[in-house]
Amino acid sequence: MVVCLSMSYATLHIVLTNQEGHLHQTALFTIITIPCLFMMGLYERKYLLTLKVLCLRILIGLGLSFLCLMTIFYVAPGSRIWMSALFPALALSSLGLLGNRVVLTRISSISSLKNRVLVLGTGPQAQRIERAERELRPANFIVLGFAPVEPCSTCVAEERVVRANDLLALSEKLRADEIVVALEHSELSMPRETLLQFRLRGIRILDTATFFEREFGQLEIDRPYPNWLLFSNGTTMGRFETAAKRTFDIAVSMAFLLFALPLLCFTAVAVKLEDGGPIFYRQERVGLNGRKFSVIKFRSMRVDAEKDGVARWASVNDPRVTFIGGIIRKIRIDEIPQIFNVLRGEMSFVGPRPERPSIVNDLIKDMSCYPYRHIVKPGITGWAQVNYPYGASIADAREKLKFDLYYVKNCSLMLDLIILLQTVRVVIWPQGVR
Structure with a gap:
């Protein structure tokens, strides 16, 4: 957007009229336009799944930006941007945003660029992660497999269960970025020594509560003693x-x-x-x-x-x-x-x-x-x-x-x-x- 406005404004305002001082107009355009695009969800992949929705959100976002700029120009005429620069800037921005979002959406869908997750567990907690991967489109992660580490019924697809005596070797073979502990009785069957080795190798360790908080922006509500309430700073503002x-x-x-x-x-x-x-x-x-x-x-x-x-x-x-x-x-x-x-x-x-x-x-x-x-x-x-x-x-x-x-x-x-x-x-x- 900065480049689009700079090109149009520099060409039409500086070259044609031999005047300077277009940087503050560029900054104003950017400061107003970015929040308007954010309002329309253009910085969240889940709202950019179809080209039609993407185009509509870009047009409405830039339309909101135009209305805000017109209001500012009315209140503060000294900040006015020439229409001969503003309209080309909006047009160039819309094309740039469309191409940028299409490319980034395609790139973010490449499996090799997603978080590679190895799940410890095959019970109901692991099934929630399997269901989340299937329903969350586009997902930010890819599940490499579910490793059984406790005696419980298998609730995930059998072909996705990976069995190994050496979990550390398995994680290295699968090139896992993080481990999600999805055990039904973690206090009894948590492989703590193995988890410590994961951390020493630079592999992230998450429990299911932290995993779902990160991916969905929500907390679990079924635990009788919520640790987040005891240790969170957000609940006790100074x-x-x-x-x-x-x-x-x-x-x-x-x-x-x-x-x-x-x-x-x-x-x-x-x-x-x-x-x-x-x-x-x-x-x-x-x-x-x-x-x-x-x-x-x-x-x-x-x-x-x-x-x-x-x-x-x-x-x-x-x-x-x-x-x-x-x-x-x-x-x-x-x-x-x-x-x-x-x-x-x-x-x-x-x-x-x-x-x-x-x-x-x-x-x-x-x-x-x-x-x-x-x-x-x-x-x-x-x-x-x-x-x-x-x-x-x-x-x-x-x-x-x-x-x-x-x-x-x-x-x-x-x-x-x-x-x-x-x-x-x-x-x-x-x-x-x-």
């Missing part, structure tokens, strides 16, 4: 980090509120005119450390949606959703009033989505680690929202909890920024909205 996150929340909320004010007014009028009911909807939710608070949203359902007082998940084509409600739910406008919850300190801009007390009580019965997500403030958007579609069942809640706990473990301002940028992608490409 005073400076807490103050910085609060400042970040207020700054982002005020900026977003100012930007979205016309949209808020228009939505409020539309909700009121449709059926004459209240504009806002207040509902009790569970927040930080299990404290309850009232969340504020635009009303998207009929006034009598829960006249019996029983909490229900929204279903596909839910008849309780109004016409306007269906529109604002699809593009997440109904969530915007929660900015006031953020300003009051009840929520953060980024964090696990707050649930209703009755639903929380039901989920705790099925998932004992569910209260761990209340270690941090709930948010308007979160890691689960940008990685998993809308959920309306206990099974969905289990999957989203894995992402929520990943955020709890790794929460930081940088992760918050990544989630905010990816939220734009979720709004443009809604998944499972109900």
Whole structure:
């Protein structure tokens, strides 16, 4: 992108007008365009699997960049880039991005460039890895085989089982980059001396929890004593980090509120005119450390949606959703009033989505680690929202909890920024909205 803008701007602005000083325009173009491309998922291979999707994401990403630049030029005319340079730069960038992503996607699919993984174990834990390799497309790893090291039933494909008395020699023969310990009873059958030899040879050692956290961005939730909760720094932010996150929340909320004010007014009028009911909807939710608070949203359902007082998940084509409600739910406008919850300190801009007390009580019965997500403030958007579609069942809640706990473990301002940028992608490409 820098090269594209430099070429067009240098040619059309310096040569033709004999002027200098195009470097700051180049920097501005790059600083604005890269986040817009990131919002569209152009730095994640899983969103670039087809040429049609790739082209569409590039066009929308550069379109967002153009709108942002036009806004900046209006507010600060001195930073303006000549249109005779900007449009060729956007065109050259789109061609460069398309060629670059196609080449990189092809290169990253080459098996010899992926992590070469030898799995110790053939039981249910090993089967999860086999299934992940098959379902995760494109996968960042290739499983070389499953080595049985404990007496248990074989759950993986028999042709993928590799038997050897010398695991170290086997790993060298297969040229393994890392070893994943997928044992059912690791405390009893862990070959510690062999694992130590692996480490001394420079081979990485991972357990299944660390492996799935890296590959899927989620944590396991079935362990009764989660070590990550005891030893993770993300769950215990210091005073400076807490103050910085609060400042970040207020700054982002005020900026977003100012930007979205016309949209808020228009939505409020539309909700009121449709059926004459209240504009806002207040509902009790569970927040930080299990404290309850009232969340504020635009009303998207009929006034009598829960006249019996029983909490229900929204279903596909839910008849309780109004016409306007269906529109604002699809593009997440109904969530915007929660900015006031953020300003009051009840929520953060980024964090696990707050649930209703009755639903929380039901989920705790099925998932004992569910209260761990209340270690941090709930948010308007979160890691689960940008990685998993809308959920309306206990099974969905289990999957989203894995992402929520990943955020709890790794929460930081940088992760918050990544989630905010990816939220734009979720709004443009809604998944499972109900």
